[in-house]
Amino acid sequence: MVMGVVVAADSHLGRAKNDTAITRPSLMKELAARRVRITTQRRLLVGIIQGSPRHLDAATLLELARKQDPGIDRATVYRTLALLKDRGLIDELDLMHIEGEKHFYEAKTNRDHCHMACFRCGAIVEYASSSFERLKKEMVKQSGFQIRVVRLEAGGFCQRCQKAS
Amino acid sequence: MVMGVVVAADSHLGRAKNDTAITRPSLMKELAARRVRITTQRRLLVGIIQGSPRHLDAATLLELARKQDPGIDRATVYRTLALLKDRGLIDELDLMHIEGEKHFYEAKTNRDHCHMACFRCGAIVEYASSSFERLKKEMVKQSGFQIRVVRLEAGGFCQRCQKAS
DNA sequence: ATATGTGCAAATCTTTTGCAAATTC
DNA sequence: GAATTTGCAAAAGATTTGCACATAT
Numbered sequence: 001m002v003m004g005v006v007v008a009a010d011s012h013l014g015r016a017k018n019d020t021a022i023t024r025p026s027l028m029k030e031l032a033a034r035r036v037r038i039t040t041q042r043r044l045l046v047g048i049i050q051g052s053p054r055h056l057d058a059a060t061l062l063e064l065a066r067k068q069d070p071g072i073d074r075a076t077v078y079r080t081l082a083l084l085k086d087r088g089l090i091d092e093l094d095l096m097h098i099e100g101e102k103h104f105y106e107a108k109t110n111r112d113h114c115h116m117a118c119f120r121c122g123a124i125v126e127y128a129s130s131s132f133e134r135l136k137k138e139m140v141k142q143s144g145f146q147i148r149v150v151r152l153e154a155g156g157f158c159q160r161c162q163k164a165s
Numbered sequence: 166m167v168m169g170v171v172v173a174a175d176s177h178l179g180r181a182k183n184d185t186a187i188t189r190p191s192l193m194k195e196l197a198a199r200r201v202r203i204t205t206q207r208r209l210l211v212g213i214i215q216g217s218p219r220h221l222d223a224a225t226l227l228e229l230a231r232k233q234d235p236g237i238d239r240a241t242v243y244r245t246l247a248l249l250k251d252r253g254l255i256d257e258l259d260l261m262h263i264e265g266e267k268h269f270y271e272a273k274t275n276r277d278h279c280h281m282a283c284f285r286c287g288a289i290v291e292y293a294s295s296s297f298e299r300l301k302k303e304m305v306k307q308s309g310f311q312i313r314v315v316r317l318e319a320g321g322f323c324q325r326c327q328k329a330s
Numbered sequence: 331a332t333a334t335g336t337g338c339a340a341a342t343c344t345t346t347t348g349c350a351a352a353t354t355c
Numbered sequence: 356g357a358a359t360t361t362g363c364a365a366a367a368g369a370t371t372t373g374c375a376c377a378t379a380t
Binding site for chain 2: 343344345346347353354355
């Protein structure tokens with residue numbers, strides 16, 4: 001058994017459950033620390049992102065936000081996402097374009113992790129390991145490139161779908 | 166020095182030059198092996214992709230193709246890219262959306278490699294190492310997920326741009 | 331008072347699709 | 356002649372933008 005591995009399969013677009021090694025620092029605190037103005041709508045959006053057990057796309061985030069503030073606009077959602085991404089507080093994922101070209105978002109975690117997307121059922125399996133951390137360090141060392149964001153995604157078939165065929 | 170490392174910085178959207186460990190099997194042969202009909206236009210498009218030293222996006226590919234066949238249509242380009250992707254002959258990259266939402270393509274190599282995109286100058290640094298191969302194996306082993314495609318991308322600043330600031 | 335955030339509607343950018351004509355087997 | 360590929364034009368989907376108004380410091 002490899003140390004530090006965090007794997008968890010979940011249903012459709014789910015997120016790791018037994019994920020004890022990964023923590024998600026408070027977005028609100030991070031925003032405050034960066035002296036970003038926290039408006040009512042931003043608080044709402046950030047709360048939804050932080051609390052969501054799933055990877056959200058902009059349309060879903062808007063929909064969820066509208067349940068609490070029907071007046072909130074799509075543009076505000078996109079502008080807030082851009083802000084959070086710019087400050088490095090959320091990660092933008094493509095999830096191998098398993099659902100078209102839209103992006104998915106998740107609060108930045110203390111530790112980078114990979115996403116594996118099942119082409120058949122859409123399940124997302126998350127995975128973190130020290131090997132990933134080592135690889136990143138190696139990349140930086142060997143290339144001299146200064147890494148700000150990393151994204152490791154894979155597409156294929158989850159365990160369940162492999163059996164089902 | 167780590168073994169098997171292939172690193173090369175290049176100018177804007179360039180590709181590794183001293184890339185001896187990485188080979189690109191002939192797309193034409195692969196197509197033939199899969200009994201895919203090879204039309205004039207497909208041959209043209211595939212030739213451009215295979216021969217290009219850069220990561221191409223659909224619009225650029227269309228533009229290059231039109232120099233030789235002005236009649237070729239955008240839809241054909243997209244349809245051919247979809248075909249090649251489906252057969253696993255090309256890889257689709259996002260390059261951290263450094264130039265908008267479009268995709269970039271490259272002929273599949275014998276060995277997976279990462280792409281690091283410079284947010285400042287747009288340079289693409291490619292990197293392959295045995296650590297990446299090990300990580301992939303570990304992911305499969307630990308998660309039971311069957312990987313068909315992997316993409317490891319990073320965004321940040323290349324060596325030159327770090328110095329320039 | 332000044333800077334910043336928001337809603338609205340329209341625009342933009344990339345990719346996909348329906349259908350008739352052309353091409354290939 | 357049947358099946359596949361292509362061009363054309365229009366549609367679709369996701370994201371961005373200009374501008375006037377509202378809100379916060």
